[in-house]
Amino acid sequence: MKRGRIAYQGAIHEVTQAADRRVRLADGRLLNESEVDWLPPVVPGAIFALGLNYADHARELAFKPPEVPLVFLKGPNTLIGHCAQTRRPADATYMHYECELAVVIGKTAYRVAKEDAFALVAGYTVANDYAIRDYLENYYRPNLRVKNRDGCTPIGPWLVDRDDVPNPMALKLTTRVNDQVTQQGTTADMIFDIATLIEYLSSFMTLNPGDIILTGTPEGLADVKAGDVVETEIESVCNLINTIVDDRRFFAHSEKR
């Protein structure tokens, strides 16, 4: 099953996917996907993200692949839903997308062995973990000014049940900017796979329902500009759409009202 969260008519609703690009509310109402406001499909707990978790991407950034997972954390301020806008600040010269498989945890657990790891997984969604490289500094890198900006991590639209994705380690990832394919890869190329990441994180901290692991991105980075429509899609999961806006557009209503 595919589950999402939307805002509609003054309330937040949990919805499921229905036929003909519609969503079904719990009370049976059917709405066109285009007439709802999408929220992140999960109310997040801890949000983990992986740096350099695809060998080709590590090479692209001129790093040797890490020997232990390079994990950083993000706050809930970073998440926005499907079909929303992300701001590119005026002083940014290089802002790139990162198409990532997001693993959503469904149980509380500590010290989970690799072979038991998938029992913890509720499902999968897609995240686009934008980075603005102008703000990189070498303290707890990638630092929060690069990776914890408001609305710089679109996620969704659907949380797909674990059992509906039988082989999450062999999914095609694709990013399109204005309909042109710019990034392609497969989750088969992860350096630390999902089970290893769950074993690693749970070896020192308790994982909880709603925790999200963004598993990293393959090579194929490119700068995105205001007006670009960025689609990040993962086979068998979903296609996430986001639009880049400049400061003028982002703050357009702050002067007038």
Added chain:
Amino acid sequence: MIKQNVSGTVYGVILNDSASLQKIGALDAPPYKGAPKAPAMYIKPANTRVGSGATVTLPRGASTLEVGATLGLVIGRAAARLTVANALDAVCGVVLAADLSLPHASYYRPAIREKCFDASLPIGTVQPLLDLSALVLSTEIDSRLVDQRSLADLIRGPAQLLADVTEFMTLAQGDVLLVGVRYQAPLAGVGSRVRISAVGVGTLEFSIAAEKIAAKKVATESGVQA
């Protein structure tokens, strides 16, 4: 006391006092290639928070913990793009915290294993905001005073720190911004009883224990909050 629990995300900052900057030494060489410009931050997720009186279990393989005494600014309303002049209006209280870490001398990569183990953030009860300009945090380990630090030594004081952080990220009601920890803070080990205090903000106490031999393994059923 303000009835405001720490319910949101806890953010912290490193190298925000001149003593720490002096101790870490020259920052021009790799891997840092220059002193930090924006606040150098980290996150303490929800699994790290425990109240005063807690027993903290030392992570497997570790023999000591750094005890980073610090003060948290508790956010009372959504706060973004604050100015130095209005920043403290968004703060509804302050709270003592002990940011516990496995010792790590390098700040180059995010220290998740070192800083995010369960119970690595003993945190007190929220107290009303007071003048922080010369507040002194005292750390006692087994009744011995091992460290005193004054917030007068901060590079970015509370208002400046809030302004610089909220330039790029919104702090929500219930979030906490820790004003900084010492580089290579005092160490405590198994059996230690730690007490952190500051006049007007109260005290925070916890003890450190070794892991029990029978490794705990919990896997309770509970649905994900979709």
